[in-house]
Structures are given as structure tokens and as C-alpha cells.
Amino acid sequence: MSSSILLHRVLPFSKRLIANTVFPGETVVDATAGNGNDTLFLAEQVGSDGHVYAFDIQQAALHATRERLGELNDRVTLLLDSHANVDVHVNRTIGGAMFNLGYLPYSEDLSIITKPESTIMAIEKLLGLLKMGGIITISVYDGHTGGEEEREALLAFVKKIHQADVHVIRYELLNQRKNPPFLIALEKVRDFQTVRFIEEL
Amino acid sequence: MSSSILLHRVLPFSKRLIANTVFPGETVVDATAGNGNDTLFLAEQVGSDGHVYAFDIQQAALHATRERLGELNDRVTLLLDSHANVDVHVNRTIGGAMFNLGYLPYSEDLSIITKPESTIMAIEKLLGLLKMGGIITISVYDGHTGGEEEREALLAFVKKIHQADVHVIRYELLNQRKNPPFLIALEKVRDFQTVRFIEEL
Numbered sequence: 001m002s003s004s005i006l007l008h009r010v011l012p013f014s015k016r017l018i019a020n021t022v023f024p025g026e027t028v029v030d031a032t033a034g035n036g037n038d039t040l041f042l043a044e045q046v047g048s049d050g051h052v053y054a055f056d057i058q059q060a061a062l063h064a065t066r067e068r069l070g071e072l073n074d075r076v077t078l079l080l081d082s083h084a085n086v087d088v089h090v091n092r093t094i095g096g097a098m099f100n101l102g103y104l105p106y107s108e109d110l111s112i113i114t115k116p117e118s119t120i121m122a123i124e125k126l127l128g129l130l131k132m133g134g135i136i137t138i139s140v141y142d143g144h145t146g147g148e149e150e151r152e153a154l155l156a157f158v159k160k161i162h163q164a165d166v167h168v169i170r171y172e173l174l175n176q177r178k179n180p181p182f183l184i185a186l187e188k189v190r191d192f193q194t195v196r197f198i199e200e201l
Numbered sequence: 202m203s204s205s206i207l208l209h210r211v212l213p214f215s216k217r218l219i220a221n222t223v224f225p226g227e228t229v230v231d232a233t234a235g236n237g238n239d240t241l242f243l244a245e246q247v248g249s250d251g252h253v254y255a256f257d258i259q260q261a262a263l264h265a266t267r268e269r270l271g272e273l274n275d276r277v278t279l280l281l282d283s284h285a286n287v288d289v290h291v292n293r294t295i296g297g298a299m300f301n302l303g304y305l306p307y308s309e310d311l312s313i314i315t316k317p318e319s320t321i322m323a324i325e326k327l328l329g330l331l332k333m334g335g336i337i338t339i340s341v342y343d344g345h346t347g348g349e350e351e352r353e354a355l356l357a358f359v360k361k362i363h364q365a366d367v368h369v370i371r372y373e374l375l376n377q378r379k380n381p382p383f384l385i386a387l388e389k390v391r392d393f394q395t396v397r398f399i400e401e402l
Contacts (some may be wrong), residue, residue: 005368006334007369007370017207021207097316150340166376167376172370173370175361185205185208
């Protein structure tokens with residue numbers, strides 16, 4: 001085991017958390033389909049009896065995801081809608097969910113970015129749908145215009161979540177070039193439909 | 202697996218990293234013996250053929266550690282010296298090392314704390330001694346006087362370490378009360394005796 005690297009970069013670490021908690025046959029959510037990388041990974045995790053709901057507000061992202069999925073398209077519902085409306089489309093327990101914040105890589109319009117209000121609303125709704133022991137991963141890119149505001153709003157939000165309901169971690173590599181993302185991961189540790197927040201001090 | 206918590210608190214997570222990379226028969230270092238908690242854990246990991254060098258600058262800490270170790274004392278060398286002098290006492294490859302920064306819990310003199318200069322010197326020397334794939338864990342408490350300065354100096358130091366030599370992660374729980382520690386962990390990913398630093402910009 002010591003011959004392979006243990007301290008993974010953020011994207012492999014987030015996949016490892018999901019792989020350890022999502023089981024075949026479960027329903028999961030890709031909150032930001034993007035170019036379909038996580039969607040494909042999730043479709044593989046849930047197997048032929050499971051299902052993935054993949055959201056994106058850009059048609060180009062859904063096209064790219066459909067291309068990427070190939071034969072696995074029948075395990076995935078692609079939704080051209082904001083992840084903030086997840087409860088309109090998904091009304092069953094989910095095994096996990098993944099976010100990649102920021103803009104769509106290689107997009108023609110890099111000004112289309114995830115926004116703090118809708119990101120936070122989606123997280124709160126997904127926590128309600130999540131199974132006990134399930135995990136939501138959020139890869140946070142903050143190098144673009146608007147990234148810093150989203151990061152700060154998101155950190156302020158997750159710090160208020162009651163520790164008896166959800167464990168929230170931050171994981172990042174400190175000495176990497178090129179402004180890599182950091183990870184926020186949330187694990188549901190109590191069975192609830194509506195998450196509780198720490199009282200404002 | 203989903204029935205037990207995956208997103209561990211910092212101290213269990215650091216132990217898990219060490220347990221995954223330290224093997225029976227190896228030599229390891231507890232850079233801050235304190236009350237002997239990590240020393241005992243390390244002694245268990247290396248087994249009867251391995252050895253632990255445990256440093257502390259306070260005699261009370263070494264007494265407490267000796268008490269805690271019981272029958273495992275013969276696997277441990279207790280050293281009343283700064284971890285900055287690790288190279289004076291240890292001249293062989295080590296399988297891993299652990300730090301708990303700050304003051305000695307329950308001590309009569311809480312003004313005796315780890316200092317940035319000696320902490321950083323110890324880390325640099327330990328990286329040279331560390332095996333490929335080995336990990337150094339550093340639990341950082343920053344709530345005490347002097348804690349913030351040590352944290353900032355340490356973060357500035359590890360961010361300069363070349364990513365081709367060492368992977369450096371920061372791991373922390375974001376929604377815990379009582380100012381818990383965060384973790385810095387370093388994994389040696391290239392075989393070297395002297396670590397390289399990113400050129401100052």
C-alpha cells in the first residue's frame with residue numbers, strides 16, 4: 001500500500017469518498033453535469049439497477065455528458081434545470097451527490113457560473129434526500145470572477161450546520177501549482193428531512 | 202461501510218493515515234510525546250520488532266508517557282530533547298512521524314508550547330529520514346497564545362515544499378465546537394535526503 005500515493009488530489013479523493021458510500025442500485029445526483037466526468041463515474045457506481053439525475057443549466061453541458069456516457073445513458077436522466085430545483089425532479093432517498101463549482105470547462109461563455117444562492121439551496125435540499133451515512137462532495141474552484149464570493153458564502157453556510165446532523169470536512173492540497181480546487185464534503189450522521197443549524201451567536 | 206462514519210475527526214484521521222503506511226518492524230518518531238497517546242499508538246503499530254523515538258522537552262510528559270506505555274516501554278526510547286535535534290538521536294530510515302502542536306494538556310505550565318522554528322526544523326529533518334510513501338502528521342492547535350503565529354509560519358513553510366517531492370494536505374472539520382485541531386499531513390513521493398522548495402516568486 002505504501003507504493004501508491006495515499007494523500008490524493010481533490011478530485012480522486014472525492015471519488016473515493018463516493019465509491020465508499022454509494023452502492024449498486026442506488027439513486028444519486030450529479031448537481032453539475034459539466035462535461036460528464038462525474039456523471040459517468042456515478043453511473044458506473046450505481047450499476048444497471050441504479051439511477052443518476054444529472055443537472056446543468058447549459059445545453060452544451062448536457063450534450064457533452066450524453067456523448068461521454070455512451071451505453072450508460074439509460075442509467076441517467078439529464079435535466080436542463082438548476083440544481084436548486086432538485087426536489088422537483090427527485091423525490092426518493094439518494095445515496096450521494098457531487099458538485100463541481102465554477103464555470104463549464106471549455107465553454108464558449110465562461111461568465112456562466114454556479115451561484116452561491118442556488119448552490120446552497122441545492123445542498124440543503126440534497127441533505128434532506130440523502131441516506132444516513134451518505135456523502136455530498138463539493139469541489140470548489142475559486143480562481144474565477146465570482147469564485148471568492150461563492151466560496152465565502154458556502155463556507156459560512158456549512159459552518160452553521162449542526163455537527164450532530166452532518167460532519168463537514170475541508171480537504172485540500174497546500175503545495176500544488178495552478179490553483180487547484182479544494183473539497184468540501186458533507187456526511188449525514190443523523191436521519192433527518194430538514195437539517196438543523198447552530199444557533200447564531 | 203456506510204454505517205460507520207467516514208469523515209473522521211482529525212485525531213482518528215491522522216491515526217488512520219499512519220496505520221495505512223507504517224509496518225511492523227519499522228522505526229517511527231513521536232515528535233511530541235505529550236501524555237503518550239500517540240506514542241502508545243505508534244508502539245502498537247511497529248510491533249515488538251519495531252521502535253519508537255519519542256521526544257518531549259518536559260520531564261512530566263516523558264513520565265506520563267512511560268506510565269501510559271506499560272509493557273510496551275521496551276519498544277520506545279524516550280528523549281528529553283527538542284525534536285529539532287531528531288538527527289542527533291535517529292540516523293535510520295523512519296516509517297512515519299506524528300506531531301501534536303501546542304501545549305502539554307493538563308500541564309502545570311501551559312506557557313511551554315511548541316515553537317515555529319523548532320517545529321519547522323524537525324519537519325525538514327524528518328522528511329529527509331522518511332521512507333518513500335511515508336507520512337508525517339501534524340495536528341495543529343491554534344487557540345492558545347502563540348498558536349496563530351506557529352500556524353501561519355507552518356503553513357507558509359509547507360506551501361513552499363516542491364510538489365514533486367512531497368504531497369501536503371490540510372484536513373479539518375468545519376462545523377465542530379471547541380476549536381478542534383486541523384491536520385497537516387505530508388507524504389514523501391520522491392526518494393530524497395534534502396527536500397526541495399519552490400523558488401520564491
